[in-house]
Amino acid sequence: MPTSTVTRTLTGWGRIAPTAAELAEPASDTDAAALLRRPRPAGGAVIPRGLGRGYNNAAQSAGGLVLSTARLNRIISLDATAGVAVCEAGVSLEQLMVAGLPAGWFVPVSPGTRQVTVGGAIAADVHGKNHHVAGSFASHVTSLDLLTPDGELTTVTPDGELFWATAGGMGLTGLIVRATVRLKRVGTSLVRVDTVKTADIDETMAVLATHDEKYGYTVAWSDSLARGGALGRSIVTSGDFAAPSDLPSAARGDPFRFDPRARLGAPPAFPPGLINRYTVRLANEAWYRKAPRLRAGELQTIGQFFHPLDGIRNWNRVYGPGGFRQYQYVLPFGAEPAVRRSFELVSAHPAPSFVTVLKRFGEGDAGLLSFPAPGWTLALDFPARTPGLGPLLDRLDELVVRHGGRVYLAKDSRVPAPVFEEMYPRLPEFRKLRAAIDPSGALGSDLSRRLGLLFIPNGPAVSHPPARPGHQTRSPMESRPAGTSTVRTSSVSSSTPSATATPTSVMLTCGIWVRAAKVAARTTPAAVITPPVTLSPRSVPSRRPSRRDSSRIRADRKML
Ligand SMILES: Cc1cc2nc3c(=O)[nH]c(=O)nc-3n(C[C@H](O)[C@H](O)[C@H](O)COP(=O)(O)OP(=O)(O)OC[C@H]3O[C@@H](n4cnc5c(N)ncnc54)[C@H](O)[C@@H]3O)c2cc1C
Helix, strand or coil: CCCCCEEEECCCCCCCCEEEEEECCCCHHHHHHHHHHHCCCCCEEEEEECCCCCCCCCCCCCCCCCCCCCCCEEEEEEEEECCCEEEEEECCCHHHHHCCCCEEECCCCCCCCCCCCCHHHHHHHCCCCCHHCCCHHHHHHEEEEECCCCCCEEEEECCHHHHHHCCCCCCCCCCEEEEEECEEECCEEEEEEEEEECCCHHHHHHEEEEHHHHHCCEEEECCCCCHHHHHHCCCEEEECCCCHHHHHHHCCCCCCCCCCCCCEECCCCCCCCCHHHHHHHHHHHHHHHHCCEEEEEEEEEEEHHHHHHHECCCCHHHCCCEEEEEEEEEEEEECCHHHHHHHHHHCCCCCCCCCCEEEEEECCCCCCCCCCCCCCEEEEECCCCCCHHHHHHHHHHHHHHHHHECCCCCCCCCCCHHHHHHHCCCCHHHCCCCCCCCCCCCCCCCHHHHCCCCCCCCCCCCCCCCCCCCCCCCCCCCCCCCCCCCCCCCCCCCCCCCCCCCCHHHHHHHHHHHHHHHHHHHCCCCCCCCCCCCCCCCCCCCCCCHHHHHHHHHHHHHHC
């Protein structure tokens, strides 16, 4: 029976720029191939979708067909001796952790949330706190099965061009249906963490550089609003998986204990303006003061160290109905003054970044559109309705381009197409390969249309030209009030009503922080929600998530 479709309005994690499309959840590659081959309405392009944790509209296609991997969620095998998992593309990193940890295997690269699918991790070629030693996700994938736009199934490996167009290719080369991933051997499920509180940006960068030499994982959480002598002050956390001998004797009986449950849920709605300069300043101050100047050897759970935000389900609602934008750049080593300048620009501006993370990347991989490159990467989160956000991000773009850096496709929601072209010199190669495998323009996303990722100058009419600046899809929530001026360079509204700090909003924000801190402080792992998988020395059988797992995964997939 053909897979049914439903019409759904979708957004990314930033909850901006919603668009409606047909949504299908094929349960096999045959079903997915049939959907790809189905006649499409004019202009209705197809795009894959995982767990919707990309911040922007990369997994949306207005008026087209979105292929969700929600039912392609089986771990086909997990070789517990070699640490190799063969899984369907809709398997989440959390599922891989639940299956692999009992035998001492962890995902090779973990982004700041484990609620991403293997397909999404390859398509964005995601990075984690260990990029300086492990590179990004695709470097640990030994092969993948791809349904190309014509519905043909092909196996691609890292020695082929199509592999490196797919890694970081944001779903635009086809639907990844299966992948083989090499896992990382760990001695326990706890991380031995050292913490350093830094006084300013120079010390932050110096500590990050030293820690890259000493630790497998390292990152700085920065105070984006600190200025003057405190500019760029941060809490740097670095660590490695603990050895069994590091554990207190009470924990040694169960060294791979892992509790993936989110302990708190954000309320369904928050008032607009809750995240503003005043509340963020207050929260940053409390958080910075509370941190120790130096702390060594603290044992943290995987959730505390890698995914603190996963402790609160749907935390993205805290930004209110306007949603939020994340901006992440990488600037090459040697451009340290530009990194400092970016902190100055952000701290001098009314736009408050709630979550500000600085780290260093190691070597990049061969992905044509992969983001990581040796240098400094800074991620910033801004409420989308912040007054003046557009001009601030435009200035950051200028700085980034001038110093040979780029922004991250999985997070960008507003960079103008010509600026993006300057940032990604291999875009023409990507476009050429794409045109060869998809001459009829079957695939496409709201993101690809905005940035003209598939556009071939003087090429076939089906290659979408980039949206003109000022004509990008704008969320109804971001509509500009009549009579206000348009920012020419980017699509970000800078004229939305100003956010007002109220004592209530300050208290609510502090409430969220206190709750988050409580989650982070709980060190005793509770029972694992999924029945532990018993791994034979060679492999585990094909496995779908349990019923409890499935309902949690369904809740995670519900975006609107
Ligand atoms: C809290 C949080 C923290 C994050 N931290 C990091 C971080 O530290 N590092 C980092 O790199 N990223 C980070 N991200 C971004 C996230 O890891 C990526 O956007 C990832 O791609 C999301 O995976 P997903 O399964 O949700 O995919 P979606 O968001 O659904 O889709 C993302 C892209 O992948 C494509 N895609 C999805 N599945 C497939 C498939 N089967 N075949 C082909 N294409 C597919 C989609 O078309 C789309 O272009 C973070 C996101 C959040 C919400």
